[in-house]
Structures are given as C-alpha cells and as structure tokens.
Amino acid sequence: MTDAAVALPARRRRSSASYRLERRIKKGFLVVAVGLVLIYTLFPYYWAIVSSTKQGAALYRNTFLPAFDLTYYKALYENRIFLGSLVNSAFVASSTTALSLILGISAAYALGRIDFPQRRGVLMTILMISIFPQVVVLSGMFELINWLGLYNRPSALILTYLLATVPFTTWILTTFIREFPRELEEAAIIDGCSHFRILTKILLPLMGPSLASTGILAFILAWNEFLFALTFILTDENRTVPVAIGLMGGSSRYEYPFGQIMAASVTVTLPLIILVLIFQRRIVAGLTAGAVKG
Amino acid sequence: MSVKLARADRRAAWMFMAPMLVAMLVVAVWPLARTFYFSFTDAYLDDPTNYSLIGFENYLEVIGDRTWWIAVRNTLLFTVVSVAIETVLGLGIALLINQAIPGRGLVRAAILVPWAIPVVVATKMWEWMLNDQFGVLNQVLISMGLIDHGIAWTANGSLIMGVVIFIDVWMTTPFMVLLILAGLQMIPGEIMEAAEVDGIPAWKRFWSIVLPLLKPAIGVAVLFRVLDALRMFDLAYVLAASSEQVMTASIYARNRLISFQELGIGSAASTWVFLLVAFVAILIIGVLRLDRAAGEAP
Amino acid sequence: MASVELKSVSKSYGGNPVIRGVDLAIRDGEFIVFVGPSGCGKSTLLRLIAGLVPVTDGEISIGGEPVTDVPASKRGIAFVFQSYALYPHMTVARNIGFALETLGLGRDAVRNKVAEVAKLLKVDHLLARRPRELSGGQRQRVAIGRALVRKPEVFLFDEPLSNLDSDLRMEMRIEIARLHDDIGTTMIYVTHDQAEAMTLADRIVVLNHGVIEQVGSPQELYHTPKSRFVAGFVGSPRMNFSTVAATGIGADWLLSGPGGLRLESHVTGNRSTPATVGVRPEALSIVAPGSGRLDGVLERIEDLGHEHFAYVRLDADNSWVVRLPARPREDRDTKVGLSFRDEDLFLFDESGARLDHAASHERSAAALAQTSGGGIAA
Numbered sequence: 001m002t003d004a005a006v007a008l009p010a011r012r013r014r015s016s017a018s019y020r021l022e023r024r025i026k027k028g029f030l031v032v033a034v035g036l037v038l039i040y041t042l043f044p045y046y047w048a049i050v051s052s053t054k055q056g057a058a059l060y061r062n063t064f065l066p067a068f069d070l071t072y073y074k075a076l077y078e079n080r081i082f083l084g085s086l087v088n089s090a091f092v093a094s095s096t097t098a099l100s101l102i103l104g105i106s107a108a109y110a111l112g113r114i115d116f117p118q119r120r121g122v123l124m125t126i127l128m129i130s131i132f133p134q135v136v137v138l139s140g141m142f143e144l145i146n147w148l149g150l151y152n153r154p155s156a157l158i159l160t161y162l163l164a165t166v167p168f169t170t171w172i173l174t175t176f177i178r179e180f181p182r183e184l185e186e187a188a189i190i191d192g193c194s195h196f197r198i199l200t201k202i203l204l205p206l207m208g209p210s211l212a213s214t215g216i217l218a219f220i221l222a223w224n225e226f227l228f229a230l231t232f233i234l235t236d237e238n239r240t241v242p243v244a245i246g247l248m249g250g251s252s253r254y255e256y257p258f259g260q261i262m263a264a265s266v267t268v269t270l271p272l273i274i275l276v277l278i279f280q281r282r283i284v285a286g287l288t289a290g291a292v293k294g
Numbered sequence: 295m296s297v298k299l300a301r302a303d304r305r306a307a308w309m310f311m312a313p314m315l316v317a318m319l320v321v322a323v324w325p326l327a328r329t330f331y332f333s334f335t336d337a338y339l340d341d342p343t344n345y346s347l348i349g350f351e352n353y354l355e356v357i358g359d360r361t362w363w364i365a366v367r368n369t370l371l372f373t374v375v376s377v378a379i380e381t382v383l384g385l386g387i388a389l390l391i392n393q394a395i396p397g398r399g400l401v402r403a404a405i406l407v408p409w410a411i412p413v414v415v416a417t418k419m420w421e422w423m424l425n426d427q428f429g430v431l432n433q434v435l436i437s438m439g440l441i442d443h444g445i446a447w448t449a450n451g452s453l454i455m456g457v458v459i460f461i462d463v464w465m466t467t468p469f470m471v472l473l474i475l476a477g478l479q480m481i482p483g484e485i486m487e488a489a490e491v492d493g494i495p496a497w498k499r500f501w502s503i504v505l506p507l508l509k510p511a512i513g514v515a516v517l518f519r520v521l522d523a524l525r526m527f528d529l530a531y532v533l534a535a536s537s538e539q540v541m542t543a544s545i546y547a548r549n550r551l552i553s554f555q556e557l558g559i560g561s562a563a564s565t566w567v568f569l570l571v572a573f574v575a576i577l578i579i580g581v582l583r584l585d586r587a588a589g590e591a592p
Numbered sequence: 593m594a595s596v597e598l599k600s601v602s603k604s605y606g607g608n609p610v611i612r613g614v615d616l617a618i619r620d621g622e623f624i625v626f627v628g629p630s631g632c633g634k635s636t637l638l639r640l641i642a643g644l645v646p647v648t649d650g651e652i653s654i655g656g657e658p659v660t661d662v663p664a665s666k667r668g669i670a671f672v673f674q675s676y677a678l679y680p681h682m683t684v685a686r687n688i689g690f691a692l693e694t695l696g697l698g699r700d701a702v703r704n705k706v707a708e709v710a711k712l713l714k715v716d717h718l719l720a721r722r723p724r725e726l727s728g729g730q731r732q733r734v735a736i737g738r739a740l741v742r743k744p745e746v747f748l749f750d751e752p753l754s755n756l757d758s759d760l761r762m763e764m765r766i767e768i769a770r771l772h773d774d775i776g777t778t779m780i781y782v783t784h785d786q787a788e789a790m791t792l793a794d795r796i797v798v799l800n801h802g803v804i805e806q807v808g809s810p811q812e813l814y815h816t817p818k819s820r821f822v823a824g825f826v827g828s829p830r831m832n833f834s835t836v837a838a839t840g841i842g843a844d845w846l847l848s849g850p851g852g853l854r855l856e857s858h859v860t861g862n863r864s865t866p867a868t869v870g871v872r873p874e875a876l877s878i879v880a881p882g883s884g885r886l887d888g889v890l891e892r893i894e895d896l897g898h899e900h901f902a903y904v905r906l907d908a909d910n911s912w913v914v915r916l917p918a919r920p921r922e923d924r925d926t927k928v929g930l931s932f933r934d935e936d937l938f939l940f941d942e943s944g945a946r947l948d949h950a951a952s953h954e955r956s957a958a959a960l961a962q963t964s965g966g967g968i969a970a
Binding site: 030031033034037038040041042044045047048051102103104106107109110111114115116117119122125126129131132133134135136137138139140141142143144146159160162163166167170195199220223224226227230231241242243245246258261262265268269272273275276277280283284287288 | 300303304306307308309310311313314315317318320321322324325326327328329332333339342387390393395396397399400401402403404405406407408410411412413414415416417418419420422423425428430464468469472473475476521524525527528531532544547548551552557560561564565567568571572575
C-alpha cells in the first residue's frame with residue numbers, strides 16, 4: 001500500500017529534515033487514501049439522498065447538492081402499501097431477532113458450557129446449515145408453508161428466516177459464552193445454582209453487549225432478506241420493504257421512478273445506518289467473534 | 295464412577311438445545327429432505343400431491359439444459375472474480391485503517407455502511423448511478439472528456455456481469471475488511487516494532503511477517519465469502535431478472551421451481567446447486583486444513 | 593468440619609489421564625496444601641473434590657459420606673477461586689448472599705448472615721459496591737466471605753493469592769492462617785508458591801504428572817524428600833544437583849562427579865545405584881580451593897541485601913548456587929572450594945528415588961528434633 005513509498009533501510013543516516021519530509025509525504029498519501037475510501041463507501045448513499053430530494057428535470061441534472069424537495073418522501077408516506085411493507089419488515093425482522101436470540105442463547109449455553117460428547121457434531125451441523133444455499137430448501141419450504149397455511153403471510157417469513165438466523169445466533173453466542181471465565185460459573189454451581197439459574201441470573205445479565213451485537217446482526221440479516229420474501233409473499237400489502245423496492249418500476253424504461261426509489265431506499269436504510277453508527281463496535285465484535293474463532 | 299453427574303449434565307445440555315434443534319428440524323432438515331424427495335418426482339407446483347417417482351430424470355434434464363450451464367458458468371465467474379477483488383481491496387483498506395490515521399473511527403463506521411444496506415437498495419442505487427442517460431457516472435466521464443456519450447452499463451450484455459461484480463464488491467468488501475482487520479489486530483504490536491527496529495523495510499514487513507500471520511484470517515474470510523457468492527440470488531435478480539448474462543445457479547433453480555412451476559425439476563436444480571456449494575466448501579476447507587497442517591510441521 | 597478421603601481417584605480428558613489413582617486421607621480440621629509444577633493436576637484434583645469436575649474413576653468421601661455422585665453444591669464445601677469469580681453485576685452483599693438466596697432463605701436472614709460475615713472479614717463498609725470498584729485485596733476478602741457464609745465443612749482454595757502483589761499476598765496469607773485457627777475447618781489449598789505452602793500447611797501434598805509424589809509436613813518434605821523431584825521442588829533457591837559416576841560393591845560406593853567431587857558412601861536400605869547427588873544452597877559454604885569437597889570458579893554474585901547467592905561453575909554443564917548470609921570475600925572469576933557436611937548430602941538413584949545413606953540417616957533424625965520447634969525459612 002502507501003507504505004511501499006517509504007524508507008529504504010537507512011544504512012547512512014540522512015538529515016533529520018529529510019526524514020520529516022518523508023513522514024509528511026507518507027501522511028499525505030494516507031489522508032488521500034482515506035478520503036478515497038470514504039468517497040467510495042459513502043458516495044452512493046449520499047447520491048441517493050441527493051437524488052431523492054430533486055424533482056422532475058432537476059433529477060436528471062447532476063448537481064452534487066441536495067435540493068431539499070421532499071415531494072417523493074411525502075408521496076411515499078402517503079403510500080399505504082409502502083408504509084405497510086415498512087410495518088411488515090419491522091414486524092418480521094424484530095420477531096425473527098427475538099426468536100432466534102432466545103433459541104440461540106439457550107442452545108449456546110449448552111454448546112459453550114456443558115461437556116457432552118456430541119457437542120462438536122452439533123456445532124458442525126449448525127455451521128453446515130448456515131452455509132447451505134437458501135434455494136435448496138425452497139421446494140420443501142414451499143410445501144411446509146402451504147401445509148401450515150402461512151402462504152402469503154408475513155409470519156411465514158419469520159419461520160423461514162430462522163433457517164438463516166438461528167444457526168448464526170447460536171454460533172456467535174456460543175463463542176461469546178465461551179469467553180466468559182469458567183470460574184464464574186463454577187462459583188455459581190457451588191452456590192447451588194441450577195443450569196437454568198446460571199443462565200438467567202449470572203450469564204444473561206452479563207451478556208447484554210453480546211446479545212445486542214448478535215441481535216443487531218440478526219436483525220440486519222432478516223431486514224435485508226430477499227429470496228424467501230419474494231417467493232412466499234404474493235400480494236403487495238404483505239410484502240417486506242426490500243421486495244417492495246425491488247418490484248417498484250414504471251410502465252417503461254424511461255419512466256423508471258428513480259426519484260421515488262431513491263426516497264424509499266434512503267428511508268429503508270436509515271434505521272440500519274443509525275444502528276450501525278451507534279453500535280459500530282458491537283457489530284464488529286459480533287462479526288469477528290463468529291468468524292475468527294470458527 | 296460418577297457417571298450420574300455427567301449424565302445429568304448431558305441431559306441438561308439436550309434440554310437447552312431442544313428448542314433450537316426442533317426449529318432446525320422444521321426449517322432446515324425437513325425442507326431439505328423434501329427437496330431431495332421432490333427432485334426424484336415429476337411434481338408440479340400447482341398440484342404437488344399428484345406425482346410419480348421418475349428416478350434421476352430431472353437431474354439429467356437439468357444438466358442437459360444449456361441455460362443451466364450458462365448459469366453455472368456465470369456463478370463461478372462471479373464468485374472467483376468478485377471474491378478475488380474483495381480480498382485484495384479488503385486487505386488494502388484493512389491495512390489503511392490499521393494505520394494511525396486521523397478519523398480512524400469514522401472510517402471504520404463508514405466502511406460498515408455498504409454492508410448494512412440491503413442488497414436490493416444497493417443495487418437500485420448503483421443502477422441509478424450507472425444509468426446510461428442520467429447516471430452520475432456517465433455525466434462525470436463525459437464532462438472529463440473520457441467518453442462522448444453515455445455507456446449503457448446495465449443494458450450492454452458484455453458489461454452487465456462487470457456491473458454485478460462491481461456492486462457486489464462494493465457491498466461485501468467491508469466484511470473482508472473487518473475480518474482482516476481483526477486478524478491484523480491479533481498480530482502483537484511488538485513483532486512489528488521488533489521488525490521496524492531491525493530496519494526491515496515496510497514492503498518486506500508486509501510480505502514476510504504480516505501476510506503469513508494474516509493467512510488464517512484471510513482464509514476464513516475467503517471461505518465465508520465464496521460460499522455466500524455461490525448462492526447469490528438477489529443482486530442479479532433485481533438488476534436483470536431475466537437476463538441470461540447474469541443468471542446465477544440459484545436464479546435458474548428458482549425460475550424452474552416458481553416461474554415454470556416445475557417442482558420436480560426445480561428441486562433437482564436446487565440439489566445440483568447444493569452439491570456445487572458442498573463440493574467447493576469441502577475443497578476450500580481441505581486446502582485450509584492442509585495449509586494449517588503444513589504450517590504446524592516443524 | 594469434616595475429613596476428606598480419596599480412594600484411587602482418576603480423571604482423564606478424552607483418554608488423556610490428568611489424575612492417576614490418587615489415594616489421600618485428609619483429617620478433620622487439617623490444613624492441606626497441594627503443590628506441584630503447572631500441569632501436574634493440582635487444580636483438577638481440587639475440582640474433583642469440589643464436584644465441579646466428575647471423576648472418571650474412584651471414590652470421594654467427605655465427613656465419611658460418599659459424595660462421588662453428589663453435586664458440588666450439596667457436598668458441604670466452599671471454593672475460593674483464583675480469579676475470585678465474583679459476579680460482576682451484583683453488589684458485594686448480593687455476591688456473598690447469593691448462595692443463601694438460591695437456597696431460598698428469607699431476605700432478612702440472608703442480610704443478617706451477610707452482615708455477620710462481612711464484619712468478620714472487614715468488608716462491611718463495602719457491601720453496596722460492585723466487584724469492579726474494589727481493590728484486589730478487597731475482592732479477595734469478598735471471595736472468602738462468599739465461601740464463609742455457607743458454613744462449609746471443607747474450604748477449597750485454588751491459588752487464591754496469585755493475583756495479588758507480594759505485600760498483599762503476605763498479609764492475606766497470614767489472614768488465611770488466622771481464619772483457619774479461628775474456625776478450624778478443614779482446608780485444602782492449591783498453590784505454586786512455596787512460601788504459602790511451607791507456612792500454611794499442616795501437610796503438603798506434592799503432585800507430579802497426576803500422581804502424588806509425597807505427602808508430609810513441610811519439615812519432612814524439606815529434610816527427607818522421597819525423591820529428587822520433591823527435593824528439587826521444596827526449597828528456594830532449589831537444591832543443587834549433579835550427576836555422578838558410581839563404582840563399588842554391595843552398598844559401598846565411590847562417587848565421582850564434577851568439580852573434582854569424590855565421595856565414599858554407604859547406602860542403607862534401598863540397594864540401587866546412586867546416580868545423582870544433591871546439596872541445598874544453604875548447606876554449602878565457600879572455602880579455599882582444594883580444602884573443600886569440590887572446586888569451581890566463582891562466576892557471579894547476587895547481592896539481595898539480607899542474603900547473597902554465589903554461582904560457582906564446576907564444569908561446562910554444572911553450576912551450583914551457594915546461599916550466604918554475607919558477601920563472600922573472594923572475587924569474581926577466582927577459584928574457590930565448596931564444602932558441606934556429610935549429613936547435608938542427598939543421594940538419588942536413576943529413577944529419582946532418594947537413597948538413605950549412612951550420614952543422611954543420622955542427619956534426618958537430628959534435623960527433625962532440631963527444627964520441630966523452629967520451622968523452616970523457605
């Protein structure tokens with residue numbers, strides 16, 4: 001990277017000023033590189049904001065400042081179907097998160113703390129489930145959903161999302177639980193606690209941060225899911241937001257409602273970005289806990 | 295022997311895992327088994343109860359289909375190219391963030407934004423930016439005098455796969471960055487200080503110290519990303535649902551299953567996807583293991 | 593209060609033996625210390641007694657009752673952990689009272705007992721705080737309080753002082769000794785710190801590779817170690833060892849070793865061949881070259897103020913430490929002689945077992961008589 005510009009090994013020592021210059025140049029490179037990375041990652045979202053506040057012809061003129069015309073947003077918030085899909089998404093994502101945290105923490109306690117011979121096998125199975133392609137279960141899931149009478153209902157999505165979120169929460173929470181000092185739990189055993197009491201009175205109160213980071217990741221996973229939401233929901237009023245946006249379109253290519261789509265995109269992504277900014281550290285902890293120790 | 299104590303613990307373990315195991319049986323094992331089963335039948339989605347077993351006919355039908363092979367080729371191309379770019383770019387950005395630079399926390403938060411954005415939204419955003427007439431990218435290129443008139447990025451057959459890869463790289467590089475960054479931070483600072491004091495030049499520090507120590511972290515990140523890329527569906531579907539140019543194996547399977555209502559053939563295609571992913575997974579894990587074993591040998 | 597008995601207790605993890613057939617009888621009210629190098633199984637043995645780890649084989653009884661299948665909380669034991677294992681989210685009061693609360697005791701009863709224990713351990717002014725707001729020593733007291741409140745019959749300590757700095761460690765060591773004097777409960781204490789073992793223990797159990805090497809009073813271990821391992825483990829700086837060549841007939845041996853060491857020795861009892869000699873640093877003195885038992889070069893001197901360690905090189909592979917009350921007159925890099933009394937010589941055979949020899953036999957009896965009043969400075 002930018003480091004490559006620096007320093008041959010200094011056999012002969014040069015003047016102190018030349019080292020200072022070298023350091024400044026290096027720093028300059030770093031600042032430019034950081035600027036490029038920031039533009040690369042943030043500009044698309046910024047551009048979506050800019051575009052969503054422009055109307056008509058202005059939309060097609062590329063000025064880099066927002067026009068603060070909120071017509072698209074007004075239209076969006078008067079659009080019952082879109083609002084409905086927001087509600088559906090919130091309902092599905094939060095129920096999925098809650099459910100998978102409960103299932104995950106209970107299983108993670110057993111997998112992280114109790115010695116039993118099949119532990120490795122169970123963990124491997126969980127890992128395998130988390131990597132197999134969703135499309136593989138599509139036929140079987142379709143039948144299951146129909147059989148349960150859940151077709152075209154948001155609750156169908158909660159059930160199907162467990163396929164992705166539960167292995168994930170179980171796996172991450174297991175690594176988090178393993179990080180707790182074992183002596184803490186031994187102390188609780190000596191104090192006469194049952195496994196259930198250890199989990200609820202000792203571990204859960206201490207696992208707030210871990211649960212938060214796992215929960216956020218599960219929420220984002222569920223909020224962004226597309227394939228099942230597209231397949232198991234038939235009518236517009238039951239859709240989740242990603243599908244609603246994905247299916248937005250005009251009557252022809254040239255009437256494509258980009259302004260509206262951008263407004264919707266900004267709206268949908270805003271809660272996620274706020275979550276990310278607030279819980280940045282926790283998200284990173286959760287992501288890396290799952291992977292690095294796996 | 296205090297088997298009693300051990301047995302009580304074991305029973306407790308299964309009780310705590312029971313809810314999770316039941317959920318997995320319902321949403322993973324059972325549907326998977328049904329998919330396998332359906333793949334040997336001639337069932338149709340509109341009437342799944344009326345079918346007969348037809349052996350491997352569906353599997354042959356799928357591999358006899360030219361479109362299937364195009365989808366497989368697309369999937370593999372997409373996976374290899376995008377994961378390769380993500381790894382290099384991710385490594386670069388991780389090294390950058392790992393430096394003592396002003397606004398490091400800001401960069402770290404900013405890098406998470408593309409990752410948190412739903413695939414659909416990211417796709418729409420880029421589709422708009424890459425629009426042939428009004429897209430900001432063409433406008434910028436024209437104003438810089440690099441091109442005369444807008445390039446139809448998403449309509450042009452030869453460019454669209456590039457676009458898909460480009461958007462995927464934008465969305466998933468953060469994941470790479472974070473995993474590699476975690477690996478970087480596990481390298482003891484003293485090792486780097488020792489090398490610096492010894493006068494080892496920066497590129498050599500990177501090549502002979504950082505990279506070998508990062509290998510496990512990069513290996514895991516690549517494994518996760520490859521398995522994820524192989525099952526890619528939403529990005530290509532939203533960008534160009536019907537285009538053969540970017541049809542992935544997952545899209546092909548879903549098309550047969552849902553659009554054509556062919557429950558049997560669709561299930562067989564899904565199973566092929568499953569086998570493809572499993573094969574690649576075993577391959578990569580094997581390579582990682584070998585690598586690790588080689589590293590441990592004296 | 594209760595006795596503790598282990599009968600051929602074994603523990604293995606996945607076929608890997610950690611504890612191999614340990615037999616041990618601990619008397620009621622005794623203070624027992626487990627010592628051994630790291631990985632010798634001392635902590636595991638303590639956890640087996642506690643019931644935190646199920647035994648693979650063997651029987652454990654506490655107070656005459658078999659408890660092998662009894663869960664930890666019902667064994668009448670209390671455990672003080674190395675990391676203290678205080679519940680970080682609970683106040684000191686709740687930490688101490690949590691076991692009673694779990695038992696279903698009323699709130700007032702719990703509060704009274706907690707107050708009583710807290711007063712005894714002088715942490716009554718800290719009851720509303722959380723563990724992270726306490727100093728190391730205070731945490732230690734709370735951890736002991738949490739154990740004490742359950743009125744255990746056996747106290748188990750797992751390296752409880754290892755996280756404290758040395759001043760505090762000495763202070764807490766004395767407090768634990770006082771606690772034992774006051775309540776007289778059976779205590780089992782794991783440590784790797786010799787000073788703790790020597791000062792606290794009625795009897796020390798030396799463990800090595802999951803097997804008991806020797807059980808005995810601190811004095812017994814110091815003066816009559818059963819093996820080279822125990823001899824090397826007890827005492828600081830550790831005993832000097834050198835390999836010797838032995839020639840002889842029957843029980844009479846001529847031993848020759850580095851630094852011109854030549855000894856005649858009559859082995860009594862065990863008939864095996866001596867392979868190693870050992871002398872404690874405090875039993876050596878520096879004399880003029882040629883006038884002692886062996887010669888070497890004075891390589892360096894460490895001055896600790898109240899005592900001095902002289903390192904004397906005998907040959908390329910052997911360097912002995914001499915512990916001296918005052919700085920030796922000899923300069924560095926000069927030739928010196930080393931002298932010791934016959935009764936301070938230890939002999940070990942190839943397997944490491946100590947051999948009684950004519951001199952050392954008399955010595956041990958005399959030493960016991962001499963030290964039983966004084967105790968040993970480690």
